[in-house]
Amino acid sequence: MDSHAIDSNLNFYEAKRGLFSWIFTLDHKRIALLYLYSISLFFLVGVALGFLMRLELFSPGGQVMDPRTYNQVFTFHGVIMIFLVIIPSIPAVFGNFFLPIMIGTDDVALPRLNLFSWWLYIIGALMALGTLMFGNGPADTGWTFYAPYSVTSDTNVSMLLLAAFVLGFSSILTGLNFIVTIHRLRAPQMPWFKMPLFAWGLYATAWIQLLATPIVGITLLMVVMERTFGIGLFDPALGGDPVLYQHLFWIYSHPVVYVMILPAMGIVSEVIPTSAQRTIFGYKAIALSSMAIAFLGYFVWGHHMFTSGMSDEARVVFSFITFLVAIPTAIKVFNWIATLYKGSIYITPNLLWSTAFIFNFLIGGLTGLINGALAADVHVHDTTYIVAHFHYTMFGGTIFVFLGALHYWFPKIWGRMYNQKLAYWALGFTFVGFNILYGAMLTVGVKGMPRRYYDYLPQFEFLNKVATVGSWILILGILLMIYNLIRSARKGEIAPRNPWNGVTLEWQVPSPPPLHNFDRPFILSENGPYDFSLLEKINEVEQKPLDH
C-alpha cells in the first residue's frame, strides 16, 4: 500500500505530528496512549475523592462534608474507578498497545472501530462529568444504582446511567475488536497455544465484555425509563421488583470483575517468565484457566445477593459455584510460583509489582472465599470488610498490575529507562500504605462498621485513624511513582530494545516502535512464546543495528 512508504527510523511519535494526528489517529499505539492519559486523569480524580472520604472518616461526626455530599462522593468515586478506570484500564491501554505487536502484526483488525471506542469513552466520561453541572447534583445512589433508591433519588441519576451505558458500549467494541484481531491476525507461525498468555487473558476478557455488557446496558436503560415514566419495574412502591434489578445488575457486574482481573493475570504471566528467565510453568493450564474463569464467572452473580431475598437452594448453588472459581484462580497462582521456583530471578520493580499483586490478591481472594460462604457473608455483608475486600482485588490486584505493567513496558512505550531507585521507594510506600489502609478497613469491618456511612460509632475510631493515615502513605507512593515516570519519560536514559531480556515479540521491535511496529522479521520459537534459548539470537539485533 502507498501510504506505507514510511521510514522505520522514525518511531510512531515522530511519524506524524499535531493534535489531530493524535485524536483522529488509527494507530493502535497512539490510541493506547490516548486511553492511558485519559484513564490516568480520571484515576487521579478518583484518588482525590478517596482521599476526601478518608479525611471525612478520620474522626466520628462530620469533618469535611455533609452526609449527602459523602454519598455523592463515594458514588462518583465508585463510578469513576469502575467505569472510567478499571474496566478499560489494561485492555484499552496495554491490550491496544501490545496485543498487535505480541501476535506479530501491525494493528488491530478494526482500527476505525478502535478510535470510535475511544471517542465513546470520552463522550461517556463527559456525560458523567456533566452530572456535576446539570440537574440536581451528581448521583448519591452508590455505583450499584440499587432500586428503589436509584428510582426515587432526586439527584441526576439518569445522566450517570446513560454515561455508564455509553461507556459499556465502548467496552464492548474494544472486546469485539480484540476477538477479531486474535482470530484473524496472529502471525502464521503462531497457533493458539503458542500465543503469549497476555493475549489469552485479553481473549477471555473480550468474550465477557461482549456477552455480559449488553445486559447491564439494557438494565441501566430500564432504570432511566423507570425514572422517566414511573412504571414500577423495580420500585416496590409501584408494584415493581427490586430484587429483579439486583439480578439483572449482577448478571453483568459479577462477570465484569473478571474483565478487571483476567488481563492483569495475563500481564503477570508475562512479567514472571521474563524475570525468572525461563519458560512459564503450565502454559496450557494458565491459558485455559482464563477461559474457565470467564465461563464460571457467568454463574455466580447470586453471591452478591445472599441477604437480598433468594431461595435457600439458589443461595447454596451460587455459593458452591463461587467456590469453584477459586480453582482456576489457584491454578494460576501455583503456576506463577512454580515458574519462579529455582529460576534465575532478576529482581526489578516490575517483578516486585507483580509479587505485590500476588500478595494483595491472595488476601483479596481469601477474603472473597469468606464472602462466598453463605453463613459468613450474612455477617460481613455491607460492612467496610467488603469495601476492603474489593479494594484488595481491584486496587491491590488489577491497579497494582496496571502500575507494574507501566514499569515493565515503560522502556518500550517511551524509549527511555525509569529511575529504578525511586521506583522501589514508590512501590514501597504504595504497598505499605495500601495494606495499612485496607488492612484497617478489613478489621474494622469485621467488628461491624457498616460501609457507605459518613459517621461511625466511637469504638471504631482508632482503626479508622489508622486507615486514613494509611491512605496518606498510599497516595504519597502513587504521586512519587507518577513523578518518577513522567520525569523518566523525558529525561531517562535511552532504552535499548530489550532491557529486561524478554523473548516475546514486543522486545524484538525498537523502543519506541516504528509506526508499523516491526523493522525486521521477527523470531518465533517452535516451543511457545517463552523460549529463552532464543534470547541470544534476539539480542544480537541490538548489537549490530541495521538502520542507525
Next chain:
Amino acid sequence: MGYYKVPISGHNRDDEGSKLGMWLFLFTEILLFGGLFLVYAIYRFKYFEEFRIIAEHMDITLGAANTVILITSSLTVALSITAMKKDQDNIAVLLLFITIALALAFMVNKFFEWNEHIHHGLVMGADLFNNLQHGEGMFLFLYYFMTGLHGLHVVVGAIILAIVIAKIINGKITKDNYTFHENGGLYWHLVDLIWIYLFPLFYLLH
C-alpha cells in the same frame, strides 16, 4: 529505508474479519434485547391474566402487515446482495431502495399504531393508563419500550442501507468487494428477526 511488512497485516482487506466482527456485534444486540425479553417473561408470568386482557387492544392487522413488510424487506436485501455478486449494480440499488421504502412503510404503520393508542389514553401518564391494573400498564410500557427500541434499530438499519447504496454508486462496493453490503444485510436480518419475536409476544398471545 523501508519497513518490514508483517506477513499478516491489519491494514489488508479482510472480509472474513469484517464479517466476524458483524456477527459478534449481532450477539451483543441479541443480548441487549435479551434483557428486555427476560423482563417481559417475568412480568408475563406474574401478571398472566392482565397481560392477556390488555393484549386484546393490540391491532393484529397492523402488526401482521408490519410483519409481512419486514419479512419482504429481508428478502429484498438478500436479493440485492445476490444481484451485487452478479455485478448487476442497478438491480442491487433498486432492491435496496425498495428495502428502505419498506422500512419507511413499517415506521409509518408504527406511527399510526402508536398514535391510535396514545389517542385512546393507553400511554404512560394518561388518566386511563393510570387507572389500569399494574400488569396492564407493564404490558403497555414494555410494548412501547421494546417496539420503540426496535423502531430505532429499523431507522439505524435503513441508514446503513442508504450508506450501502451510496457506496455502490461511488464504486466502493463492487462485485469483488461487497462485504460492507453483506454486513448491512446481516444487520437488517437481525432487525427483522427481533420483530419476528416481538410480534407474537405483543399481538398474538391472548
